[in-house]
Amino acid sequence: MSARHAATGPAGGAPSGAAPDGLLARLGTLFRTTAFKLSLAYLLVFAAFAFFALGYVAWNARRVLDDQIVSTIEAEINGLSDQYASGGIRRLVSVVERRSREPGASLYLVTTPAGEHVVGNVESLPPGTLAEPGQTETAYSRVGDGDRLDHRAIVRIFTLPGGFRLLVGRDVEERDRLRAVIGRAFAWSLMLVVGLGFLGSWFIAQRVLKRVDHMTEITRGIMAGDLDGRLALAGTGDELDRLASNLNAMLDRIGELMRGMREVSDNIAHDLKTPLTRLRNKADAALRDGRDPDALRAALEANIEESDNLIRVFNALLMIARLEAGNAREGLADFDAGAVALEVAELYEAVAEERGIAVTAEVEDGLVLHGSRELIGQAVANLIDNALKYGAKAAEAKAAGAVAAETGTAGAGAPDLTVSVSARREGGDVVLIVADRGEGIPASDRGRVLERFVRLETARTRPGFGLGLSLVNAVARLHQGSFALEDNAPGLRAVLRLPALRDAAA
Amino acid sequence: MPDMRLLIIEDDREASAYLSKAFREAGHVADTADDGLDGYALAREGAYDVLVVDRMLPKLDGLSLIRSLREQGVETPVLILSALGQVDDRVKGLKAGGDDYLPKPYAFSELMARIEVLARRRGGGGGTETTSYRVGDLELDRLSHRVTRAGQEIPLQPREFRLLEYLMRHAGQVVTRTMLLEHVWDYHFDPQTNVIDVHVSRLRSKVDKGFERPMIHTVRGAGYMVRAGGEA
Numbered sequence A: 001m002s003a004r005h006a007a008t009g010p011a012g013g014a015p016s017g018a019a020p021d022g023l024l025a026r027l028g029t030l031f032r033t034t035a036f037k038l039s040l041a042y043l044l045v046f047a048a049f050a051f052f053a054l055g056y057v058a059w060n061a062r063r064v065l066d067d068q069i070v071s072t073i074e075a076e077i078n079g080l081s082d083q084y085a086s087g088g089i090r091r092l093v094s095v096v097e098r099r100s101r102e103p104g105a106s107l108y109l110v111t112t113p114a115g116e117h118v119v120g121n122v123e124s125l126p127p128g129t130l131a132e133p134g135q136t137e138t139a140y141s142r143v144g145d146g147d148r149l150d151h152r153a154i155v156r157i158f159t160l161p162g163g164f165r166l167l168v169g170r171d172v173e174e175r176d177r178l179r180a181v182i183g184r185a186f187a188w189s190l191m192l193v194v195g196l197g198f199l200g201s202w203f204i205a206q207r208v209l210k211r212v213d214h215m216t217e218i219t220r221g222i223m224a225g226d227l228d229g230r231l232a233l234a235g236t237g238d239e240l241d242r243l244a245s246n247l248n249a250m251l252d253r254i255g256e257l258m259r260g261m262r263e264v265s266d267n268i269a270h271d272l273k274t275p276l277t278r279l280r281n282k283a284d285a286a287l288r289d290g291r292d293p294d295a296l297r298a299a300l301e302a303n304i305e306e307s308d309n310l311i312r313v314f315n316a317l318l319m320i321a322r323l324e325a326g327n328a329r330e331g332l333a334d335f336d337a338g339a340v341a342l343e344v345a346e347l348y349e350a351v352a353e354e355r356g357i358a359v360t361a362e363v364e365d366g367l368v369l370h371g372s373r374e375l376i377g378q379a380v381a382n383l384i385d386n387a388l389k390y391g392a393k394a395a396e397a398k399a400a401g402a403v404a405a406e407t408g409t410a411g412a413g414a415p416d417l418t419v420s421v422s423a424r425r426e427g428g429d430v431v432l433i434v435a436d437r438g439e440g441i442p443a444s445d446r447g448r449v450l451e452r453f454v455r456l457e458t459a460r461t462r463p464g465f466g467l468g469l470s471l472v473n474a475v476a477r478l479h480q481g482s483f484a485l486e487d488n489a490p491g492l493r494a495v496l497r498l499p500a501l502r503d504a505a506a
Numbered sequence B: 001m002p003d004m005r006l007l008i009i010e011d012d013r014e015a016s017a018y019l020s021k022a023f024r025e026a027g028h029v030a031d032t033a034d035d036g037l038d039g040y041a042l043a044r045e046g047a048y049d050v051l052v053v054d055r056m057l058p059k060l061d062g063l064s065l066i067r068s069l070r071e072q073g074v075e076t077p078v079l080i081l082s083a084l085g086q087v088d089d090r091v092k093g094l095k096a097g098g099d100d101y102l103p104k105p106y107a108f109s110e111l112m113a114r115i116e117v118l119a120r121r122r123g124g125g126g127g128t129e130t131t132s133y134r135v136g137d138l139e140l141d142r143l144s145h146r147v148t149r150a151g152q153e154i155p156l157q158p159r160e161f162r163l164l165e166y167l168m169r170h171a172g173q174v175v176t177r178t179m180l181l182e183h184v185w186d187y188h189f190d191p192q193t194n195v196i197d198v199h200v201s202r203l204r205s206k207v208d209k210g211f212e213r214p215m216i217h218t219v220r221g222a223g224y225m226v227r228a229g230g231e232a
Helices: A002-008 A015-032 A034-101 A173-223 A239-289 A293-325 A337-354 A373-391 A393-405 A468-478 B013-025 B036-045 B062-071 B087-095 B108-123 B158-169 B177-185 B195-207
Strands: A106-111 A117-120 A122-124 A134-142 A151-159 A165-171 A333-336 A358-363 A368-371 A418-426 A429-435 A482-487 A492-499 B005-009 B029-033 B050-054 B078-082 B100-103 B132-135 B138-141 B146-149 B216-219 B223-226
Touching: A015 A034, A015 A173, A034 A106, A034 A117, A034 A151, A034 A165, A034 A173, A106 A122, A151 A173, A173 A239, A239 A293, A293 A468, A333 A337, A333 A373, A337 A358, A337 A373, A337 A418, A337 A429, A337 B195, A368 A373, A368 A492, A373 A418, A373 A429, A373 A468, A373 A492, A468 A482, A468 A492, B005 B013, B005 B036, B013 B029, B013 B108, B029 B036, B036 B050, B036 B062, B050 B062, B050 B108, B062 B078, B062 B087, B078 B087, B078 B108, B087 B100, B100 B108, B108 B177, B132 B158, B138 B158, B158 B177, B158 B195, B158 B223, B177 B195, B177 B223, B195 B216
Parallel strands: A358 A418, B005 B029, B005 B050, B050 B078, B078 B100
Antiparallel strands: A106 A117, A106 A165, A122 A134, A134 A151, A151 A165, A333 A368, A418 A429, A429 A492, A482 A492, B132 B138, B138 B146, B216 B223
C-alpha cells in the first residue's frame, strides 16, 4: 500500500525520500480511520476514569495516615498532661527528656517563654512557629542535625502556665514516602493505560484499515472491469462482513443484469439481423425487377408489415428489459386480477371460436393485486395467444376434418379443443392459470422457453418471435411472483402466481 | 372532418415534414414548430384544432409545454407522440394534460384517425353526452341499452353494445383497432392477432345481417367506420 502511495506521489526520485512520504501518508490514513478515532475516544474516557479512581485512593490513604498521626499525638499529649498535672513543669521536663531519647518518630520540645530550648529532640523550627498554639504542619530539624529544616512534622503547640511552651509532634516522613509511592503508582498506571490504549487503537485501526484497504483494492479491480471479483469475508459476521456480503450480493445482481443485457444485445444482433436482411433483400428485389406499379406497391406494403413486426420485437425486448431492471414501478395500483382474466379471456374468445376452440374462464371474486393491470392483462393475453397458437395445434390438426364438417357437435372421440383460463386464491397468492390440451412442452424445455428468442422446433413454422413467455416471466418477477410451465397431462398449464394484496377480501 | 388546423411540434424535421405533407394531402392546414418554446408560442396564439406534440423537444420538453398551456387556459386537444411506449409513460403524458398518446412509430392512418376524433370532440360541444345515437336507421339508446335497426330490436352482448356505442359515437370517423381496444376493453397492449376484427365481424353479422346497406364499414389499412349508406 505504502509503496503505491509513494509511487503516485510527485517525489519520483530517490526511494529513500519517497519512503517517509509513504509512511506519513500511511499514518495519515491510519489516524483518519474511524476505528482509530473511536479507540482514542475510549482511551480518553478510560484515562479520565483511571485518574479519578487512583486520585481518590491516594487522597483517602493520605487522610487515613494523617488521622493516625494526629491521634498518636493526641495520646502523647494526654500522657504528658497527666504528668504535668501530677508533678508540674519539672516532672514534665524530665519525662520529655526521657522520651526524647527514645528512638521513634515522636517529637518533643519545651521552651522558655522567650523561646529558648529547655528540653526535647527538636533543634529548630521556622521562626514564629511556637508563637501560635494549635496544630500545624511544619518543617523542623532534629537535635544534632543543625539548622537545616529538612524534615517535616505535624505538631501541636501549647502554652503552659508561666509562659513555657510545649510542642508535641510526629515526623511525617513515612507518610510522605508512602505518598510518593502512591504517586508513582498513579503515574505509571496512567502511562500504562494511555500507552496500551494507544497501541490497542493502533492495532484495531490497522486491522480495520487492512480489511478496508483490501475491499478498496477489490472494488477498484471491479471498477476496472473484473466483474467476477468478490470481497472476501472474514467469517466473523461483524459489520464489515455484513457490508462485504451486501456488496457481494449487489455485485451478483449487477452481474446478472449485465449478463441479461449482454444476452439481449447478442440476441438482438442475431435475431434481428435476419428479418432486417430479409427486409433489405425484398426491397432490393422489388427495385430490380419491379416495373409493375402493383408489384412495387405490394412489395412496399410487405416491407411496412415487416418493419412493423421488427418494431414490435424491439418494443417487446425493451419492455422485458425494463421490467427486469425493475424500474417500471410507477403507475402501479390495486386491481382485480380475476376481472382482468375474464376480460382478456373474453377478448380472445371470439377469435378462438373462429378456429373452433372454446375458451372457458373460471374466476373467483375479489382477487385483488397491487401492480399493473395492463401488464397482467398483457401477460394473460400472451398466454392465451400461445395456447391458441401452439396448444391447440396438434388437437386442431387431428380435428380439422371434424371441425370443417360440423362445429359445435363434439363427438365422443373428438379431441379436446379447450383453452381454460382460471383465477383463484391459493394461500397468500393469486394464481392465474391458462391451460390447454395440446401437445404441451417437454419437461426439459420448459425452463428454456422462458428465455428470450427461444422457440422450439415445433413452433418454428408459426408466426412469433419467442418473446411472449419471456415477457410473462418478467411481468411475474416485477410483481414479486413466479411463472411456471407445468404438464396438464396432456397439454400445457401456464401458472402465473402473484402475491395477493393483504386484506383484499375486506 | 375537413379543413382542420393542426400544429406539429416536433424537432425531427424529417418526421415533421412527412406529417405536414400528409396532413395537407388530406386537405388540412398544418403548421410546424421545431422546439418547445416556438411550439408553445404558436399554440398559445394560433387557433388550432389539434396539437401534435413530440414528448422530447429541445428548450421545453413536451410534457412541460402541455402543462404550461393548460395552466394558461389553452384547452386545445393534444396528441402526444413519443418514442416511449410503456404504460407508465402514457399515464405521465395524460396526467400532464395530453388527450391522447401514440407511441412511435405509428401508422399515419392511426394518427389521422385519432386526430379526427380529438378535433370532433372539441367541435361537437364535448361536455354534453347524448343519451342516444342514431345513424341512418340504426339507433342505440344508452340508457335502456337497446339497439334497434329499422325499428327492429337487435339483441347484443354487453361488450358488443359498448363496441357499437363507441363506433356510433364516432360515426363518420375512422376508428382503428387499437382505439377500440383502448376504449372498449381499456387495454393498451398490442394484441398481435386479429382479435378485434373478429369482435367487429361478429357485431357486423348482428347489425348488418339481412339489411341491404351495411352500417359498419371496413376502412382498408386503417380500421372501421359506422356510416349510413354506401357500399361495404
